[in-house]
Amino acid sequence: MTTPSFRGVYPILATPFRDDERVDDDSLRTLLAFMAGLGVEGVTVLGVLGEANRMSDRERESVVRTAVEVAGGRLSVIVGTSHPGTRATIELGRMAAALGADALMVAPSAEPVPNEARVAEYYGRVCAEAPLPVVLQDHPASTGVHMSVAAIVRIVADNARIACIKAEAVPSAAKIEALSAALTRPVPMLTGLGALYGQFDLEKGSSGYNTGFAFPEVLQAHLAAWRGGDRRFARRIWQHFLPLIVFEQQPGVAVRKEILRRRGLLAAATVRHPGAGLAPGSAQQLTTLLEDTMPGVDITRPLDVAAVIGA
């Protein structure tokens, strides 16, 4: 086990599926090995991009098992264990811990009558039973749950298990700034939302990335430049890839899976039904975009980011 620092780059992984929608364990291994090769600090499996909500419990288990095995201590494995039931969230956490994962990522679920106290209880119960550090995921776009700064501050204060906030509530930079000022116990905050607000979040105190952008080496370079104090270079990196980041903002996970397929990391770009597949016409548009962004580059290999942006 590798206790994560939650500072650095933690890609969110897609779950690879074969053409017939079965979990593609081989591709998952390829994907994990690639991430390990990049030297990222860790990965998160079974998040929104991982289509966890469309999988059976047994399938989730198999993904965690493979992730831990391939990670082999080289990188942290964070497991998404959000579930509409508190007890089920706890059990998924136990499963992940038993299989050797390093941390859990937990988001609340919407209830018919929204209730901030119930959300706090949810985190209280989950943290009380969590065998591992917990990432609090604040992502109203997928959960429908809006947590105020004050509510998050209390939850973090009350639960020592919470080791990180995945800051995905817009405006994210402003919320990171407000949380930084208000938290009674500092915890790292990671940038999500596909890195759309990456530069702005870093400026306000984000400690790195925890998102599914299909070129994590770009995020590594961005963060390294930022940490190294070369703000101008950092910004240049982020801006160079911003059209790609924007293209990935389109709803669903199809675009990212297609890019990962082209990178040779997935055997198929299959999205589980009823998730939307790639729109007709988008494949060709993606080809143009990739060629514009990094002409002539072999994307099946880790990018030489400096070379790509002509630095």
Next chain:
Amino acid sequence: MTTPSFRGVYPILATPFRDDERVDDDSLRTLLAFMAGLGVEGVTVLGVLGEANRMSDRERESVVRTAVEVAGGRLSVIVGTSHPGTRATIELGRMAAALGADALMVAPSAEPVPNEARVAEYYGRVCAEAPLPVVLQDHPASTGVHMSVAAIVRIVADNARIACIKAEAVPSAAKIEALSAALTRPVPMLTGLGALYGQFDLEKGSSGYNTGFAFPEVLQAHLAAWRGGDRRFARRIWQHFLPLIVFEQQPGVAVRKEILRRRGLLAAATVRHPGAGLAPGSAQQLTTLLEDTMPGVDITRPLDVAAVIGA
């Protein structure tokens, strides 16, 4: 296996939990035996009232196993298998069939970009693989998916597996009427929504009940009176229990579980967190309501409905 007629009363069952939220198999058996004793046509497990969304796959399996065992062919067992993933819905259906269930209940899931064609595909794929008859559940309040009359008509026409519509989209009586006129292949339509619109639905062609009202014998009496042509008596039954039906409309499942506990059918009224438990004050209010509705009656035994309403 008992092929259901989907005409009659099919109570939706709560899933009993112990104080510590574990599945309470003993209470489940009690509940099932009670329903069998009432002579209902069948039961549905793992619906919204069954808190299926807060359970693990293994727990779902155990509930189906017990239901089938206790039913013992005396009553049909319908299993809720809705899942955000089409493939997972199919797999839950296979599991239910393998364990001996009699039918499946399936509702669509909301996607970021609503798409009626995708919903039709969902039913198409699920039905193509379904080893059992399928109940199409039309319940926007829980799914967030609104299916037009035209869409449902096409889905029913295209999928012979669909054997019933659980008509829970308000206005339900009007939708039943519109569907009756438009369906190219007639299928029975069952009334849900806690029987709130029971009388009105029957008048427009509902073939019975598939809902969680905690006194199914009342629904049996209502339906029997209606079928027997005694509309006035039918209405009188429904109206006598309407305050209780309304009381159960309050959000969540706590009220119903508390009534079932008082009926001796559940050892505990536990709702799984983060579902809301009984509001303070509601227990006492329920006591008054039950006493008003059936003074002096032992509710742990099947009601003598005629006696209760003084017929």
Next chain:
Amino acid sequence: MTTPSFRGVYPILATPFRDDERVDDDSLRTLLAFMAGLGVEGVTVLGVLGEANRMSDRERESVVRTAVEVAGGRLSVIVGTSHPGTRATIELGRMAAALGADALMVAPSAEPVPNEARVAEYYGRVCAEAPLPVVLQDHPASTGVHMSVAAIVRIVADNARIACIKAEAVPSAAKIEALSAALTRPVPMLTGLGALYGQFDLEKGSSGYNTGFAFPEVLQAHLAAWRGGDRRFARRIWQHFLPLIVFEQQPGVAVRKEILRRRGLLAAATVRHPGAGLAPGSAQQLTTLLEDTMPGVDITRPLDVAAVIGA
């Protein structure tokens, strides 16, 4: 001006429209005169049932003018002034006051990022400028805004102008009870939601009705019986009309307008587009329901409630 007590029955009025959707001032006068004749404490115009959101500002003004004129001091006129803009809410309040209204009804609006502090500010600003007492309307079903008990308690404590809570957040009886215990300054709470939970709300401390049920004299009788200490009789009244109350729960305002038309109070049951009109088949069903509820009764005259229920 008649300062309302907010104890008693305050019908919410439909806005009458002609066949061509123009405001029907004559019918509005008929409606108001009928309410005055019933002896209700007041009326509310321009609420959800009043289709205020589909009207122009000038039309709203004309409705207030007529209401105040016909009321003539005999009954209070409460004016719905909710608006997505705080300043516009304030201006609508000034308009209502200038025309002689007696109170304002105000609900908050949903913003892209929900924010309880902003809702409190909204009430703070509106109350600071309100020339009249304010009814805080808590109706998440129409506003999408969920206010916690704590939030409402603070708003009431901070704004002396708030003179009443329209308690329409389910579970309403439980929320009335919780508010009663928590309010630092008692204010009357009125029951809405079409009287669906009327009996239960009264048991928990509701001070009366502020809703659009098309037979306000029934609510008057219910409340009078309850206040007179005859709980059994109160319950009997409510239950007798409960099927009608339930029938009116169907979405939209078409059912109520049709009943009011049959009562001779509206020249037409027109609902403004794109609001839904009466579903085909519902007119006939309503005829049966009215005949079942009060056989042979002339509904164009105030009901003799005791006679109808055979007391």
Next chain:
Amino acid sequence: MTTPSFRGVYPILATPFRDDERVDDDSLRTLLAFMAGLGVEGVTVLGVLGEANRMSDRERESVVRTAVEVAGGRLSVIVGTSHPGTRATIELGRMAAALGADALMVAPSAEPVPNEARVAEYYGRVCAEAPLPVVLQDHPASTGVHMSVAAIVRIVADNARIACIKAEAVPSAAKIEALSAALTRPVPMLTGLGALYGQFDLEKGSSGYNTGFAFPEVLQAHLAAWRGGDRRFARRIWQHFLPLIVFEQQPGVAVRKEILRRRGLLAAATVRHPGAGLAPGSAQQLTTLLEDTMPGVDITRPLDVAAVIGA
């Protein structure tokens, strides 16, 4: 009157407010004159950015009056007339036409029971009475109404008045492509969403911009380069300003109003309550961003886009 081509750049205008939230007619004139000076094809007033939903009818009227007066035939004036009521939408359209506007922008409103046929009726009625060409705005993020490609195709086919589609349903490029293929009568489609997907939309057939990005001259340059066949240059322009485009994606209108204030076009950046003002810290972040994007440039004058990007 200037019949718009709906090809080119049509900025959506913010409505200027003074510190006390009154409409600031002087700033509105400044803003309009600036746009006229840029040579844009037209402007849209009273859209989402215009905070039309927080304004009174009289205020709306005053904005249209000023817009038409300042435009003086030099540029088209499109007026947002969406309203929850069909009749009110029609009346707002008449008002706009009477005051000399050139076109109307109309989006549908969400109803409790979504109904595609009702949306079609809405456009049918509005178009039948519209004295001016109509822009169909497809923006589910603000309306909550999802229109399928088939539905839009039918609406356009049935209503000759519809002269343009404002394509703001994600994925926008894919939807533009699908509509292009399916429309039985071609109509121009304009890009909105703050130009976030601008490059991608142009590639799929967008005929220009109809959005609130605070530097419309950038969009003019982008479009001109694209039309001139210099795809690479077009892309370079868009990408250069993409960080600013992204920064403006943050919820609400505060960021844009602050930029317009800095450009000398608004006396105050006031957003009407309860809309969110600029988050603390965002002002400083914006300063950095503007300086990064166009170092040393006087933004109160029209940008020399080629110079800014170093072309």
